[in-house]
Amino acid sequence: MFCHHCGSQIEDQAYVCIHCGVRVATSQDPVERALFPAEGHSWLITLLLAVTVGPLGIHRFYVGKIGTGLLLLFTGGGFCVIWIIDVIRIVLGGFRDKEDRPLVR
Ligand SMILES: [Zn+2]
Incomplete structure (x- = not known):
């Protein structure tokens, strides 16, 4: 191939x-596939991370956005404003990963 x-x-x-x-x-490893998907990051995992530990920016680390993840981490989720916007964008399907791919549902 x-x-x-x-x-x-x-x-x-x-x-x-x-x-x-x-x-x-x-x-073939389901854990590795979930963490490093070939086709895009999981919408569900991203949403769960954003809802539970979103102010720490973990969902942004998960999709590869390390820079803005750190920003959220040190500003408490962008003073909770960016965090809430992120959750809304994830729910509505507008949130994308570092390679600008849509999340996979
Ligand atoms: Zn090659």
Whole structure:
């Protein structure tokens, strides 16, 4: 098969492309799949994190937005304003991950 990222030919059983280092196969481990999904981050996990520990910015860390995650962490969820906006955006489906992919329901 061919790497979807760099186009190099790789082994059919390959898990990671040896040319560019990008993951090409989906892990069989359900925990790893939930934490590092190939197709996008879980809408449900993001929502649960936002509702429970949202003021700490954990849901932003989860989708890869480390910078704004730290911002929320040190400002108490952007003084709870950004946190509430995030929860609304997640519920309405407007929240995206670091690669600008929509969350997967
Ligand atoms: Zn590659």
